[in-house]
Amino acid sequence: MTSLKMPSVLVESPNTVYDGDFIEANYRYTSNRVTQKDGIFQVKPVEENIKIRTGRKLNKLGVMLVGWGGNNGSTLTAAIEAHKHKVTWNTKRGLKKPDWFGSLTQSSTVNIGYDSTDGSPVYVPFKDVLPTVDPEEILVDGWDISSADLNQAVRRAAVLDVNLQDKLEPFLKDFQPRPSVYKEKFIAQNQRERADNVLPGSDASMVDRLRADIREMKRRSDLVVVVWTANTESLCPVLQGVHDTADNLLRAIQEGHADISPSVLFAVAAILEKCPFINGSPQNTFVPGVTELAAREGSWIAGDDFKTGQTRMKSVLVDFLVGCGIKPVAIASYNHLGNNDGRNLHSKPQFEAKRVSKTNVIDDIVVSNSILYQPGEKVDHTVVIEYLPYLGDSKRAMDEYTSEIMMGGLNTIVLHNVCEDSLLAAPVILDLVVLVELASRIAFQTQHSSPDWLPFTSELGVLSYMFKAPVVPQGGNIVNALSKQRACIINLMRACIGLPPEHHIDLESKVH
Numbered sequence: 001m002t003s004l005k006m007p008s009v010l011v012e013s014p015n016t017v018y019d020g021d022f023i024e025a026n027y028r029y030t031s032n033r034v035t036q037k038d039g040i041f042q043v044k045p046v047e048e049n050i051k052i053r054t055g056r057k058l059n060k061l062g063v064m065l066v067g068w069g070g071n072n073g074s075t076l077t078a079a080i081e082a083h084k085h086k087v088t089w090n091t092k093r094g095l096k097k098p099d100w101f102g103s104l105t106q107s108s109t110v111n112i113g114y115d116s117t118d119g120s121p122v123y124v125p126f127k128d129v130l131p132t133v134d135p136e137e138i139l140v141d142g143w144d145i146s147s148a149d150l151n152q153a154v155r156r157a158a159v160l161d162v163n164l165q166d167k168l169e170p171f172l173k174d175f176q177p178r179p180s181v182y183k184e185k186f187i188a189q190n191q192r193e194r195a196d197n198v199l200p201g202s203d204a205s206m207v208d209r210l211r212a213d214i215r216e217m218k219r220r221s222d223l224v225v226v227v228w229t230a231n232t233e234s235l236c237p238v239l240q241g242v243h244d245t246a247d248n249l250l251r252a253i254q255e256g257h258a259d260i261s262p263s264v265l266f267a268v269a270a271i272l273e274k275c276p277f278i279n280g281s282p283q284n285t286f287v288p289g290v291t292e293l294a295a296r297e298g299s300w301i302a303g304d305d306f307k308t309g310q311t312r313m314k315s316v317l318v319d320f321l322v323g324c325g326i327k328p329v330a331i332a333s334y335n336h337l338g339n340n341d342g343r344n345l346h347s348k349p350q351f352e353a354k355r356v357s358k359t360n361v362i363d364d365i366v367v368s369n370s371i372l373y374q375p376g377e378k379v380d381h382t383v384v385i386e387y388l389p390y391l392g393d394s395k396r397a398m399d400e401y402t403s404e405i406m407m408g409g410l411n412t413i414v415l416h417n418v419c420e421d422s423l424l425a426a427p428v429i430l431d432l433v434v435l436v437e438l439a440s441r442i443a444f445q446t447q448h449s450s451p452d453w454l455p456f457t458s459e460l461g462v463l464s465y466m467f468k469a470p471v472v473p474q475g476g477n478i479v480n481a482l483s484k485q486r487a488c489i490i491n492l493m494r495a496c497i498g499l500p501p502e503h504h505i506d507l508e509s510k511v512h
C-alpha cells in the first residue's frame with residue numbers, strides 16, 4: 001500500500017468518521033417497493049441503515065493490458081508517460097501539455113453543496129471526493145501478439161502528434177509486450193501478419209504462463225488489474241459441459257477444447273490470481289463458467305465493450321428524447337474508420353459481436369416508457385461499420401435518429417462525429433482502472449451482514465457508465481442511460497462520505 005492521502009473533502013457530521021485507515025459512513029439507504037393493484041401503483045418507501053467503509057490507503061496499481069501495442073493500449077501508455085515526465089510538445093496550435101480530457105475521474109467535477117456565504121454551488125474534482133490513485137503512479141505492462149515495442153506501437157497507431165511521439169520515444173522504447181495467446185479461429189484472418197509474438201503450447205500451459213506474468217507484476221504492485229483491449233473476437237459458442245460451469249471450463253482448458261477463446265483464458269488466469277479483469281471488447285468472454293469462477297474466487301469482473309463515442313452519444317440522446325416524451329422509432333448508425341480495430345471488424349464474425357453490443361444500448365430506455373412503447377416493441381435500429389484505411393484512427397460516426405412527435409409528425413436528427421477513436425477510449429480505460437482500485441477499498445455492512453463487511457459483488461455493475469453492454473449480477477437491472485450511470489457512481493461516492501444523493505431540488509433558491 002502507498003501512503004495515506006489526506007482527504008480533500010472533509011465532511012463534518014456525526015455520521016462520517018475519519019478513523020485511521022478508513023472513512024466510515026453511517027448511511028440511510030432509501031428505495032421504494034411498488035405493487036400494482038386494481039390499476040393503482042402502491043408505493044412503500046423502505047429504508048435501511050448501512051455502514052460504508054472506504055480504505056484511505058491507496059494500492060500501488062499495476063495495469064496489465066491485453067493488446068498493449070494496439071491503438072488504445074499504446075495511447076493510454078503514452079499519455080501516462082507524458083504526464084509522468086511532464087512532456088510538452090509543439091503543434092501548429094501552439095505548445096501543448098498533457099491532459100486527461102474525456103476522463104470522468106480526472107476531468108469532471110462533482111457538486112458537493114452550496115457556498116456557506118453566497119449560496120453558489122461548489123464543485124470539486126471528481127478524483128478528490130474520495131482518495132483515488134494518481135494516474136502518474138500507475139505501472140503499465142501487458143501482452144500483445146505483435147512484438148512491436150511501445151515506441152513502435154505509438155508510431156504505428158498514428159494517433160498522437162509526431163512531435164509528441166518523438167519526445168516520448170525514450171520513455172516508451174523499453175516497454176516490450178509479453179507474448180500472448182493467438183488463436184486464428186477467434187480474430188480476423190487479416191490480423192495474422194501481426195502475430196509474431198505468440199505463446200506456444202497448450203491452453204493449460206498458456207494459462208500457467210499468463211498467471212506467472214501476473215504474479216511477476218504483483219511483485220511490483222499491490223493490486224493488478226487486467227484489461228482486455230485486444231481485438232474483438234468472434235462470439236464463442238456457449239457449450240454445455242464446456243463453458244457452462246466453472247469446473248467444466250477449467251476441465252475443458254486442461255483438455256485443450258477448441259472453443260475456448262483467448263479472452264476466456266486471460267479472464268481465467270486473472271480470476272485465479274484474484275485480479276480484477278475488465279473486458280473492453282464486445283465478445284462474450286463472460287460465459288457462465290467465467291462468472292461462476294469469479295464469484296467462487298472472490299474476484300471482480302467488469303465489461304463489456306468500452307462505451308466511448310457513438311454509443312455513448314446514443315445512450316444520452318435516446319434517454320433525452322424518451323425523457324421528453326418523444327418516441328425514437330428508427331436509428332441508423334454508420335461508422336467508417338481506418339485503424340486496426342476497423343480492419344478486424346471488417347470480418348463478419350467479429351463485426352457481429354460489435355453489432356450486438358452497439359444495438360442493445362437503448363433497451364432499458366425503451367422499456368422505461370410504456371406510454372410510448374408497447375411491451376416487446378423495438379426501435380428499428382441498424383449499425384454499419386466500414387473499413388477505410390486512409391482515415392486511420394480518425395473515426396467517422398454518422399447517425400440518423402427518426403422520432404415520432406405530436407399528432408403524426410416526424411422529427412429527424414442527424415449527427416456527424418469525427419475524432420480519434422483511441423483518444424476517447426484511453427481516458428475511459430484510465431477511469432476503469434482508477435475506479436476498480438477505489439472499489440477494491442470499499443465495503444458495506446448491512447443489517448443482514450453485520451458484523452461482516454461485504455465487498456462489491458464479483459460483477460462490478462457500478463462501472464456500467466464505461467460499457468456498452470454492462471455486465472451485472474444475475475437478476476440485476478441493466479442500466480444503459482448515461483446520466484443514470486453517472487449518477488450511480490457519484491451518489492455512491494457521496495454515500496461513502498455520508499452525503500445523501502444529489503437531488504438537484506435546490507429549494508434554497510426556489511422557496512424563501
Ligand code: NAD
Nearest residue numbers: 067069070071072144145180230231232281306340341425
Ligand atoms: P487495435 O487493433 O489497435 O489493438 C488491438 C491490439 O490487440 C493489437 O495490437 C493486436 O495485435 C492485439 N491482439 C489481438 N489479439 C490479441 C491477443 N489474443 N492477445 C494479445 N494481444 C492481442 O484496436 P484498438 O483500437 O486498440 O481497440 C481495442 C479493442 O477495444 C477492440 O476490440 C475495440 O473494438 C475495442 N473498443 C475500442 C473503442 C474505441 O473507442 N477505441 C471503443 C470500444 C471498444
